Amino acid sequence: MKLKEFCKKYKYTFTTLILICISIVFAIFIFSGAYKDLIESIKLAFNYLIGIFQEKTETTIPPPIPIIPSSPDSGVIILPENPAIIIARLRIWGQMYLTSDTYSFFFSELIYYAMLLMVWSPAIILTFILIKKLIVAIFLHENTKHGQVTLPLKGYLWVSKVSITPSVNYSRNWWQHIKESKLRFVLLIIWALNLNIFSILIPILPYYFYCCFNLSFTNFYDFIKFELSKTKYIFMLGLIIIIPAILIVIDKFRIAYALHKLRSFEEYNRKVLEGRELVTYKDGVMGSGKTRLMTQEVLQESVIFTNKAFELKNVCKKMFPFFPWLLYELDIEKNIKEKKIYSWASAIDYVANLEKEFNEGTHSLFNYNYKKYRNTYYNGLVNNNLFDVLKDYAKLHFLYIFVGSYIVSNYPIRESKEMMTVGNSVRWDCDFFNFDKDFEESSYYSKILDFDYIRMLTKFDESPIKDSFEFGIISITEADKEQANAVQTLNDSSESPYPNPKNDGISLFEKFIRHHATIMGYCFAVIFKDGQRAMSLNADTREISTLEHLQKPSKEKNALPFFFIEKTAGHISNFIDRKFLDDKEYYRGDNTLFYYTLTYISAVLYNFYYRRKNRYGYAIASKILEAGVMDGKETTVKTYLLFAIVYADAYKTDTHSANFEEKSRKSGTGILNYESYQKTKMSDAELDKQNSYSGKNLHDPDWKKPYIEKANAEKEEKKALDKAKAKKKAKEIEE
């Protein structure tokens, strides 16, 4: 039993050991020549190193290159012994372009193959049609055997269950295991030796140093020839391994290029954001992507805050370079855990207490030798006191290690960032394009915006908690519905006993925000809003904002070079669906092996396309900036909409859907139960069922009368009731 458990526990290690043994067998019986090559390479590298120090004379003998036999076994790319042959080839290559015959040969061949294609294409099309007909005849037997599985598919599923699936799962698990195991280095080293990688790499650096002093075409040619000859074991693997390996390497380059491009777009966006005003209001037609762009900017602003806090912390560190900052940070973190520090104000109190204790001699200030390293810093203009700097640092560190989101919004936003620490200082991985982050662990949801936090005058709840907002990124979607204009708030006044846009003081909060969110001159607060129309906002709120009129973004683009490869895969998948699977869905109710295979291929191809489209996709958006006073001066700013940021479950465009779903649920009915017209000519009864103003006007021009009469009657009744109440009250007072 114990042995079984032991085997189970170390099964992947055993697999790795078996693979190592197999690799060693390969090394002995197949790749033994590679080890001789390694000795040759070491000798050559050594000769090059000696060659550097040899005095250069006309008779200096270049380091001997091991003799390479000019046989096909010496490598796939065989270079001639004499470098003049290569030069001659290059000369001839150039001359070929100046000869008309080269063009004649090429175009006559091109025409020949085009003709061949033209001749064959009807046959190809015919074959395809025949195959399609054959498939229809063989596989598209109409049936309604819902959910039944054919015998071949059953057989395949059984084979897959006992062999393919366990093997694939085992291989995947082993791969995960080996990625973390140290045994991977042993495997890597053995195969690097087997494939002559070390023999290729070892002489490169010595040759580089050698050629710095003795560069000549001959020795360069000899070196390249030597290097190419050492590739023979790589080519021994065969095209079945080499081609996929090359494709994987090319793909890695494509991905690296795409990520670099997206990161530069993101950096550009951040530079644009850094020049923004404190309050911005985005407007645009429905579907122009206001909330989408606002969410992206909010997420990028969060990264800006993190980076800025880190940058300013470093400025503080440079003022007092020998202060034990790490101990100070750890003490702040301890206080945060003990809930003694929970805001900037409490952080200031903590430093004030520290100063008091230090002055009283009860705190060593983390053993800082202030007599040697000073407790003031002259910045060229004024002296900064150590404790003032510590206050700023405490606030910055509180902001930096803040485990949560700085975003306070009226719709949910998901931030993706990962805290990294080995027990000392803390780092954040805020890279939007690191797709390996753990979704659960790296998700931080925005804080619920209680509008009372930003109301400075009349609030729903006058509790002191509502005055706690110090810093953060405020994001308000549909802000025009919240801070409505004069027409929409006609019945409200600044004297109203309830909060409303005329008496809540939100715009006052916006004007004062800089005063409570600034550290070392940088304001850690910003407000983003969006809405349909700029004029729907009340004048005060609008005029302190920068208006951003959004234009419709460009067509979707992709940062991956040669994205047509993925697009083609997507087209093939759609083609399979259209030509085969849709018909299958229509005609057959059962499941067959043929369609199972097609479905699998279609899904693999589509995933290849769709995932990359999402990861590396972007669009170019532009916004016209205008001051809230609307004085007519406009600037157009380009911005990149990055799908990896906004479509990574950052927000939901249908964020209010729960409310509407609930209403629909309560209604107990749906579109299925709506009445239909009976003909294309509408009946009078059908018009009446529309409850439309124009319909009612047509039907009965006096349709408003009963409503007015009813309302007047209710008013009269209410008046009478009020009168009676007043009379009763007066009587009571009299009594």
Place this chain on the structure above:
Amino acid sequence: MLFKENFKKMLKITGIIIFIIFLAFIISTSVIALTTPKNINIDDFINCVYVSKDSEHTLKIVDNENIVLSAGKKMQKYSIKDIEQEILIINDKEQEFAIKLIDKSKIFCEKIKGYMYLVDKEKETNET
């Protein structure tokens, strides 16, 4: 607008096709110029006579060491300096030149900056 869109699309497709043809041309020419054709053996070319397109020049590979190149009525013998793979380096008073053996039917001569084609061996021998 629709015409403009379609025209743009057509232009793009034409551009892509031209680019592919251009790429294919560059690749095929470099393959011919820079690679060694399979089964090239100098012995198969001995005594073969090649003539340029304008029939101005005639070249005969006499043996492994010599070639004869004639321009009009002027005939000159050159010695082969080096033979490797499919390239012949020929000694010349002015400057060395190369001959590339493409296949049995044609070669490229650097001296005349063009292709030379195999002429009927017997006919040529009789003329000589």
